[in-house]
Amino acid sequence: MKKMKKLLSVVVASAMVLAMAGCGNNGDGGSAGNSSAAGTGGSSASGDVFKIGGIGPLTGEAAIYGVNVRNAAQIAVDEINAAGGANGYMLELNFQDDEHDAEKAVNAYNSLKDWGAQVILGAVTSTPCIAVTEETMKDNMFQLTPSGSAVDCAKYDNNFRVCFSDPDQGAASAQYIGEHALAQKVAVIYDSSTVYSSGIYESFVKGAESQSFEIVCAEAFTADSKTDFSVQLQKAKDAGAELVFLPIYYQEASLILQQAAAADYAPLFFGVDGMDGILGVANFDTSLAEGVMLLTPFAADAQDEMTQKFVSTYVEKFGDTPNQFAADAYDGVYAIKAAIEQSGATPGMSVSDLCEAMKTGITSITLDGLTGAGITWDASGNPGKAPKAVKIEGGVYVAM
Amino acid sequence: MKKKTMSKNFRSKLITFGIVIAAYLIMQILIGTGNVSSLLKGLLVPLCIYAILAVSLNLTVGILGELSLGHAGFMCVGAFTSAFFSCCVKESGMPPALRFFLAILIGALSAGVFGILIGIPVLRLKGDYLAIVTLAFGEIIKNLVNILYVGRDENGFHVSFTNSLSLNLSDQGQVIINGAQGITGTPSDSNFTVGVLLLLVTLFIVLNLIHSRDGRAIMSIRDNTIAAESVGINVTKYKILAFAVSAALAGVAGVLYAHNLSVLSATSKNFGYNMSIMILVFVVLGGIGSTRGALVASVLLTLLPELLRGLNDYRMLIYAVVLILMMLFNWAPRCIEWREKIMHRIKGRGKETKEADV
The missing domain is CATH 3.40.50.2300 (Response regulator)
Incomplete structure (x- = not known):
């Protein structure tokens, strides 16, 4: 039994090495077929x-x-x-x-x-x-x-x-809100656990310093708590925010819109490119999104050819x-x-x-x-x- | 009699080390002759990382007999402390080898300290309760790191739990740990040789611990706590010893991980419970308690999804099927019976041929 175990381990070890070598050979064979080594700066693939x-x-x-x-x-x-x-x-x-x-x-x-x-x-x-x-x-x-x-x-x-880039979006949003005098008091609800959302939030705050409006409340949520936003919305309401900036993706944004409507809170909502797609959310009453503004480079129902x-x-x-x-x-x-x-x-x-x-x-x-x-x-x-x-x-x- | 068992242990250890060294040498020769694909070259360090994790978790699950689901948390601690250290001294002109050596020590130590801190209250629990608490620990560490902001300027370090703006850094200041965005720009010091060396050190520590007086005490706790206590074994001490060593080694794997990629952020994918379960899968499929099994399983199961890239969308499906098949092969009673029968037949034939030779 002991000998068998030893034999087995040797077999497994050699199988492992063979598998590795085999894959190495295959992989290399694949690129070699197209001419010499790809990637490291040598001459590259097939030529046409x-x-x-x-x-x-x-x-x-x-x-x-x-x-x-x-x-x-x-x-x-x-x-x-x-x-x-x-x-x-x-x-x-x-x-x-x-x-x-x-x-x-x-x-x-x-x-x-x-x-x-x-x-x-x-x-x-x-x-x-x-x-x-x-x-x-x-x-x-x-x-x-x-x-x-x-x-x-x-x-x-x-x-x-x-x-x-994230800073561009945040700064552009702040500038847009400021220049069009959309609101005096702004609340932000953002996802602190994603790079995207926290990056935009930070640049938005920096951009807001030179604008006429004031950020009265900034509330974060994380990927683990992205279904109930009543606390964040209540705080924004209490702070008297006229505009809520949502640098987040559309799934969460749709929930925020629903919950705001349920709480009879109707500020302006302003989003960024992650908000695009909100009209396509299943079971979402699109009338809730009425009046929502967003900065986005692309809209699927745009009319251009x-x-x-x-x-x-x-x-x-x-x-x-x-x-x-x-x-x-x-x-x-x-x-x-x-x-x-x-x-x-x-x-x-x-x-x-x-x-x-x-x-x-x-x-x-x-x-x-x-x-x-x-x-x-x-x-x-x-x-x-x-x-x-x-x-x-x-x-x-x-x-x- | 004693001599015989000693030599058996020694031989078994040698085989384990031999497998690793042989795999290393063969890979080095293949790399030298240019027979290795970039994919595999890129996988060499992760293979070492997962092997270290599997071997270290095996110490908790297989030898101590406690189910821990927070192993990725310790890895996270090691990764972040060491990456933080490396980023801080990156520009001080410290030689890279020394810096990486210190980073490994710091990662291992901090993870080990966390292991002891968590271990003291947690190891009073047993079975499912322990699993739940360690699971929670892993998630807590991940979430803590995600709200931690640390920056540095000429006035020293600034720490905040809200956002990087509240660090109040001066203009020269730089944010080192940036919340969910983590640490970027960690020097990439990890390489295959260092990885294999650390794996060998890990094996050395774990195997020697298992075959020492302490190791036997730990295993006696696993087998029967009451009996172990009755012969005067300090249960708490040995539990914490095993737990802390296991955590420190996971920290070492975290150091390798952090210094392998230029970006380090705590997501559920790399430091969440998914990863903890993944490591547990390596241990279970390698055969609980078998160091060599954990080693082989971690290598195979890390390679598999990458080698299946040719199947595109089906690769995760196939991976899952292979996991189930391996589980059945290893643990289903029918399979064990069948395997034993086969083994017996091979063994019997071996004897016959031997007799025939004689």
């Missing part, structure tokens, strides 16, 4: 397609964002390929799951490197994105995040983003209405295409050379996308586009 690697949460609590990004990016890639590709070369998309976790995002990035990715579209959420920037910086791979809004998501000069075409394609293919993450991803793919064309890059270039070419390429393009017209990028990685404020009237967004 640009390989775009996507990273985002496809499973877990944040899956809705990742799935939207994947679907929209696929639509954009298909459209570009049908129209003749970028610079005459086809695009290929491989989207990997990161489960909204930094460690898994790095794993996803590494497996994309094995596949031969030359450009990274991702990661979708902020914390995983920051972890990935460190890796792309080491490999000097071009990275464009559709929706990583934390400041550090565009820390290095190879990182760019499509969405606004581009948005309508995108939304109808998306609904047809995936049976669901896209949110602003999808729009960011769609624009992201087109930005990659434009940067490739601007810089005259070819798939035969090494990852590092491609990155250098696209880094200069993207700063000289102007993109008319779903999330804004005339989007430009500067070397800091942040997009230059005007925030659009919309108001919900009669169950649809109306530009203000």
Whole structure:
């Protein structure tokens, strides 16, 4: 028995090592098939397609964002390929799951490197994105995040983003409220457990210092207590707030609107891009959202031709209405295409050379996308586009 | 007789160390010859982290016999204290090797202290109650870290529990722990060699503890507390000893984790109870009480979802199915019977061939 155990452990150990070696060989074989080692700056993949690697949460609590990004990016890639590709070369998309976790995002990035990715579209959420920037910086791979809004998501000069950064959104909201004199007393309800919400909140407070209004109450909730907001609303009411700023996602915002209505409290509500999608919440009485204002780069029911075409394609293919993450991803793919064309890059270039070419390429393009017209990028990685404020009237967004 | 058992223990230990060292050498050779994919290269440090966690939790669950569901909490303590230290001294010009060494010590010590602090009241409980309290502990640590803001300027450290604005930092000040956003910019000091060294140290500590006088006392508590007390074993002392060592080692894993990624934030994914359960799964599927089993299970179960990436959406499904199959294989009475039968047959055949040779 003892000998058997020993034998068994040896067998298991060798099986383990074989499995590891096997996977190593397979992985390497995969990229070797496409020519030499991908990733570390050697010459890269096959030579006739640009390989775009996507990273985002496809499973877990944040899956809705990742799935939207994947679907929209696929639509954009298909459209570009049908129209003749970028610079005459086809695009290929491989989207990997990161489960909204930094460690898994790095794993996803590494497996994309094995596949031969030359450009990274991702990661979708902020914390995983920051972890990935460190890796792309080491490999000097071009990275464009559709929706990583934390400041550090565009820390290095190879990182760019499509969405606004958190400080931009908070400051822009404060400025908008101040300049339009929407209210004198403002309350904020935010989610202190997400990077997104607390980041916007802090920049909102900073931006409010130079504005004419006053923040009379700031109430936080966390991911573990996001169903009952009666306490926060009561405090806002007691403080006499005329406007409640909600830098949060639409699921919680819909609950806040319902509970405010139940408590006969009717201030102005002002949201940011996370609020987009509130009209699509199941069992939500959209009349409650009447008069809600939000700063968002994208509204699925906007009337322009581009948005309508995108939304109808998306609904047809995936049976669901896209949110602003999808729009960011769609624009992201087109930005990659434009940067490739601007810089005259070819798939035969090494990852590092491609990155250098696209880094200069993207700063000289102007993109008319779903999330804004005339989007430009500067070397800091942040997009230059005007925030659009919309108001919900009669169950649809109306530009203000 | 005594000599024989000693040598048996010694040989068993050697095999465990041998597996780790052999795996390390083989991976190094493969890396040297360029046969390893980037995915696997990136996984090497996490593999060490999870192996250390599994081995250390096995000490509490398998050897002490208490169910702890807060192991990720200790990992969190180790990760945050060490990352905080590393970020503070990052610009002081301390050599990276020394800085990382100190970070490991700090992470292990702080997690160990938390282990003792939690252990004193908690280990009076048994079974389910202990599991519930440790579960709560893990969640409390995670939530505390999420509202903790620490900044530094020329006047020293500022601490706040509301938000980073209330730290009142001067213009030169920088926020080190930024609430839910955690710590960014931790130097990436972890590498495979350090990971394997720490794993070996962990194995050395755990295996030696198990096979020492203290270890036998701990196991006697597991087997029968009343009998152990009646022969004069100080139950509280040994329980806390095992619990604290286990916590400190989890802290070491946390240090590796924090220094492997540039961003550290406490989410339910990495330091919540999901992670605690995950580590427990490694221990249970490796065979409770078996250090080598925990080691193998943690490596296999960490590799599996990554190697299944080719299956896209189905990979988590397959992973779950494999977990269930492993559980059945390890614990279902029918399976145990079947395994024994097979073993017996192989053994019998081995004997026969031996006899034939003679």
